[in-house]
Amino acid sequence: MRTETRYQRQLAFSGIGPAGQERLARARATVIGVGALGTAIANSLARAGFGFIRLVDPDRVEESNLQRQMLFDEDDAAAGVLKAEAAAARLQRVNSGVSIEPIAARADASNIDALVGDVDVTLDGTDNFEARYLVNDACARLGRPWVYGGVLADSGVSMNIVPGGPCLRCLIPEPPPAGSFATPETAGVLNQITAIIGSIEAVEAMKIVLGSPDVRRSLLSISLWDAQFNAIDVQRNPECPTCGRLEHPFILFPT
Numbered sequence: 070m071r072t073e074t075r076y077q078r079q080l081a082f083s084g085i086g087p088a089g090q091e092r093l094a095r096a097r098a099t100v101i102g103v104g105a106l107g108t109a110i111a112n113s114l115a116r117a118g119f120g121f122i123r124l125v126d127p128d129r130v131e132e133s134n135l136q137r138q139m140l141f142d143e144d145d146a147a148a149g150v151l152k153a154e155a156a157a158a159r160l161q162r163v164n165s166g167v168s169i170e171p172i173a174a175r176a177d178a179s180n181i182d183a184l185v186g187d188v189d190v191t192l193d194g195t196d197n198f199e200a201r202y203l204v205n206d207a208c209a210r211l212g213r214p215w216v217y218g219g220v221l222a223d224s225g226v227s228m229n230i231v232p233g234g235p236c237l238r239c240l241i242p243e244p245p246p247a248g249s250f251a252t253p254e255t256a257g258v259l260n261q262i263t264a265i266i267g268s269i270e271a272v273e274a275m276k277i278v279l280g281s282p283d284v285r286r287s288l289l290s291i292s293l294w295d296a297q298f299n300a301i302d303v304q305r306n307p308e309c310p311t312c313g314r315l316e317h318p319f320i321l322f323p324t
């Protein structure tokens with residue numbers, strides 16, 4: 070398949086162009102979590118022509134996933150297939166020109182360096198702070214960028230976490246105690262907000278890979294039901310245990 074034809078609409082976009090598309094073909098990304106956010110992210114990256122995409126998720130497809138996890142269907146749920154493998158197979162049919170590596174395992178302290186250390190950017194498709202703090206520690210220690218994203222009900226947030234800038238623990242210093250906050254099971258989650266936040270994560274990853282000066286610096290916060298979009302400045306905390314004091318407790322002392 071010819072690049073000029075397949076990616077014509079991206080080649081014509083001034084922010085990408087032929088040189089940008091060629092860079093994307095060499096781009097490497099890891100997506101941690103292949104649920105609602107992760108399938109939106111992976112779908113976007115594969116169609117955009119990211120050269121290598123690693124998909125990390127230990128779970129299997131269930132019926133309740135189909136409302137928002139856009140790469141899966143009823144056959145996948147009935148068979149209980151692994152999300153990482155089903156998403157990889159689907160996207161490989163969408164774009165045979167990209168390399169997709171499914172890893173049906175949970176990201177933890179033992180494997181996180183290998184998962185995020187050999188890629189240009191890591192994207193957050195997780196649904197819990199434990200995994201995000203782990204990614205945050207590993208990326209800070211290895212000097213790698215990652216894109217944070219989270220969704221609940223009709224709302225979502227996203228922030229680019231790049232070396233030298235504020236990290237997730239500058240924003241949220243300690244993980245909220247388990248049980249102290251609403252979850253998708255109790256508060257729900259709309260597939261429109263997961264699609265939007267996933268798309269935002271993917272386009273910011275694209276800008277990071279391309280070295281664009283337009284990589285967003287603020288925390289983006291969206292409430293979809295009342296159509297509120299806000300950009301919030303986040304300052305780096307010099308006492309931050311991850312990017313300030315370099316303690317990385319979620320790798321060194323995993324829970």
Ligand SMILES: [Zn+2]
Pocket residue numbers: 235236237238239240306309310311312313
């Ligand atoms: Zn920090």
